Amino acid sequence: MTDPRPAGRRRMKLAARCRVATEAPAFGLVVFCVILLNAALMGVETYSGLAAEYQRLLRTAEQCCLALFSLEMLLRIGAFADRPKAFFRDPWNLFDLAVVACAFVPFVRENTTLLRLLRLARVLRTARFLPHLRILLIAVGRSLPGTASFLFVGGLVLYVYAMVGWVCFAESDPGHYGSVGRAMLTLFLLTTLDGLTDAVRAGLQISRLSILYYASYALLASFVLVNVLIGVVLNSLDEAREIEDAADRDRKQPGPPPAAGPDTDVRDRIATARRALDEIEASLPAPDGRPPRRLEPSHSSS
Numbered sequence: 395m396t397d398p399r400p401a402g403r404r405r406m407k408l409a410a411r412c413r414v415a416t417e418a419p420a421f422g423l424v425v426f427c428v429i430l431l432n433a434a435l436m437g438v439e440t441y442s443g444l445a446a447e448y449q450r451l452l453r454t455a456e457q458c459c460l461a462l463f464s465l466e467m468l469l470r471i472g473a474f475a476d477r478p479k480a481f482f483r484d485p486w487n488l489f490d491l492a493v494v495a496c497a498f499v500p501f502v503r504e505n506t507t508l509l510r511l512l513r514l515a516r517v518l519r520t521a522r523f524l525p526h527l528r529i530l531l532i533a534v535g536r537s538l539p540g541t542a543s544f545l546f547v548g549g550l551v552l553y554v555y556a557m558v559g560w561v562c563f564a565e566s567d568p569g570h571y572g573s574v575g576r577a578m579l580t581l582f583l584l585t586t587l588d589g590l591t592d593a594v595r596a597g598l599q600i601s602r603l604s605i606l607y608y609a610s611y612a613l614l615a616s617f618v619l620v621n622v623l624i625g626v627v628l629n630s631l632d633e634a635r636e637i638e639d640a641a642d643r644d645r646k647q648p649g650p651p652p653a654a655g656p657d658t659d660v661r662d663r664i665a666t667a668r669r670a671l672d673e674i675e676a677s678l679p680a681p682d683g684r685p686p687r688r689l690e691p692s693h694s695s696s
Contacts, residue, residue, distance in 0.1 A: 405475040412472035425466050426523045432459045433517045436510070456513075463494045463516070486522055493519065529634045536637075537630035544623050551619065552578050555611050562607065566600045584608075585615050 597604030
């Protein structure tokens, strides 16, 4: 009778071997160096003289980098051979697969602009090998909804103060408050507090109440709103750390338990044989003529 699970065992062996290769420190170091080499090649190609002189060498180096990236993706996919769904649950795996696979798409491969953008996207793959950078990128993505709300509130505050500035300073300072657009640009630049001293001095020459205008705007825009944005980012950082920890646990989770091997079958047969011998021995009469002893059920496994 043939083994009904040979394919599953082969996948498990393949996943175990690929996992050993991909989790080795040397593997990550080599891929990281190839990514940096790919970035350096892109920088060299921006110099027309070097690109024309070493065109063949640069093209060969690019093909070697693509071959190494393809080999890396095959090994990473093989590491999930026993649980392929887990590979597609990791967003970084999907990103790496899309970046590498698009290089083989005919339309993308023949378009120079798209190909350069694709090669530039490979630089972002360094986040896989830098955990802190990966957490920051995840935090930026998680903070986008909160950042959108912050931008709406900030834009509303900026518009209100711009209208007040236009009403109060349009005639005396048309260069900065001649329209609502100029006023918004002026106040936006004042958000960093750069040039606030000169603006306050110019406002005091118009009216002493302008100090209230600039002080309230600096307090609200430069301190309150900026601190709110920092709070949104910090909250997203905590969420990103939790997501990254969960992803690490999922990546390190082993595959399904191995099937029973030959050693397990031998032990089961030995235990069965021992129970059979005990039953035979119990059925034989004792030497002194006493009736056969009754075999008590064993509660302990052999």
